[in-house]
Amino acid sequence: MIQQFADWLVYGIFGLDTATPLGTAVNFFFYDSIKIIILLFSISFVMGIINAYFPIERLRQYLATHKLYGLDYFLAALFGGITPFCSCSSVPLFIGFVKGGIPLGVTLTFLIASPLVSEVAVAMFLGSFGVKATLIYVVSGTVLSMIAGLILSHMHLEPYLSDWVKAAQAQSSVQSQQWEAEKTPFIKRLPAITRESWGIVRGVLLYILIGIGIGATMHGYVPEGFFEQYLSAENWWGVPLAVVLAVPMYANAAGIVPIIEVFVAKGIPLGTAIAFMMAIIGLSIPEATMLKKVMTWRLIGIFFGVVTLLIIISGYLFNWIR
């Protein structure tokens, strides 16, 4: 339906030729933009509903008061994924978890999953690569966060937290206050959830349009298989190179996926692309500086090192599966 609309608009109204690169590029731009905006809004909306009923305070309460034998890592990764990610919230969250007596490993799992699996990333993946690739992405992002948290928890890194965080941890107490269930009926919450979802779409709209704009241009003009000669699956250094390049960079998932989509269409293996994407949105220099408030450089180094390694491994894994 969206494709028909895009065809009608670009070829019918604008009168562009279906066979020209310009026609293909403009059509791709409209089709992708509309599809992704609809997807992003729907996913944010569903996540907003889940969040209204399971706020993060409730998760903390639950994790702090139950012995879960490893399931806590899964819950942390899951909630990290469905909680709307705002980089500025990661520090208060981190301290809030540590203060609440939640183990460092579980907290780090949450911290990794939160940007890695987000409503924006899921919507962009679904729109660009389809259901199967999105599932691979979400499942691997969740598993990767859990494994990273588990590994880090066995490294006994508590001494490398900032001093004042250590102090907060020492006097940590399971908050006695029960999470108060809000009694607001569902219908009354809908306007707020809708507004919030629209806010998420509006916040990244510009990045989506720029990303799709660049993607569309490349889509129309770069020949098939163009990148294959540089980053094909046979080149063993393709994955580590893509990841190492991507770690210091930060780009919004909204802007980067449409470009990666074109990379894949023109011959880069999906595993390399997913690894690149994870490194871009999961780790970045701005994030490191933010974490400096709660961690020593040494801990940040170990944290980034472990996650980078796992991203590289999952990149190889996907390339090998396909």
Place this chain on the structure above:
Amino acid sequence: MEVKILGTGCGKCKTTYAVIEKVIKENNITATITKVEDIMEIMNYNILSTPAVVVDGEVKTKGYVPSETEIKELLGV
């Protein structure tokens, strides 16, 4: 009345500040409005997500930008 906006300085926190400032001005409310950006001070309020709005020492909203109607309710307009 004393209104505080807790947040480490991201876009959402700035929007929250602007909306609250607007409501206060439009309704001629006597209130001091301060931005709290220091993370250690923010953590004293025991919140997990920012931006948060504190009215007279009590956390009223957290984790999202409240709407104008919601702020009016919080400030008792």
